[in-house]
């Protein structure tokens with residue numbers, strides 16, 4: 481519906497922001513639930529970010545998502561943070577509270593877990609060890625979520641070993657850093673394999689990973705969703721593994737923000753996926 485003068489407002493701050501799919505997915509939900517609201521892209525340069533974020537309450541916004549490159553800066557600016565944001569030192573969802581203060585949350589790990597659960601309801605973190613490729617920001621969210629959900633062990637494989645060691649010591653818990661050259665042999669006994677690197681994304685290099693040692697019952701997930709069916713997922717499916725694409729993580733991570741800003745728990749449906757994919761294709 482067309483927003484009225486009383487519409488609830490939210491948006492996404494990024495720089496650049498034009499490739500963000502968040503306006504499409506929140507816009508879809510606003511339409512589907514006939515909510516008097518608007519969700520807009522906010523192109524905010526790094527030097528303006530702190531002021532812009534603090535201004536949300538005075539502009540009448542309920543809050544905002546924060547995307548690249550502002551997630552760490554947002555963590556510094558907000559008044560309060562949730563546990564996930566503190567684990568990651570990064571905020572992706574900001575909620576303006578009743579007294580005008582800003583609550584910073586990080587819902588990436590929630591989105592990751594909900595995507596796996598929705599795609600494979602039988603999967604639980606406790607099933608067995610997880611092998612995670614990569615040690616960047618996305619890996620942090622994934623590893624923290626898996627440990628929180630009760631995964632018995634995380635084997636963390638990263639090209640730059642020190643980054644894996646740093647992630648392991650920052651998060652604590654049952655994380656073992658594994659040298660990049662051992663990325664194929666470490667798959668033996670894994671119940672879950674997740675690629676969190678940019679490898680396999682359109683325009684980036686390939687993830688060279690031999691899946692021979694991966695048990696056939698293991699679940700494989702790629703954070704990359706451009707293309708939806710990455711070479712890793714295609715290879716996994718070919719050898720009989722269950723494979724889950726990365727688009728669902730983006731859709732599910734948006735749920736807590738939408739619920740807080742617009743007062744309704746939104747659902748991730750096949751129609752929403754189609755709408756977001758059509759927007760991305762333009």
Ligand code: ATR
Nearest residue numbers: 614615616617618619638639640643676677678685
């Ligand atoms: P994000 O925050 O989105 O996770 P990032 O912090 O840039 O992004 O992390 C990218 C990840 O992809 C890192 O694990 C990176 O490995 P390094 O820590 O060694 O840089 C990984 N990556 C990127 N290009 C790679 C390549 N050509 N080979 C192996 N790993 C690569």
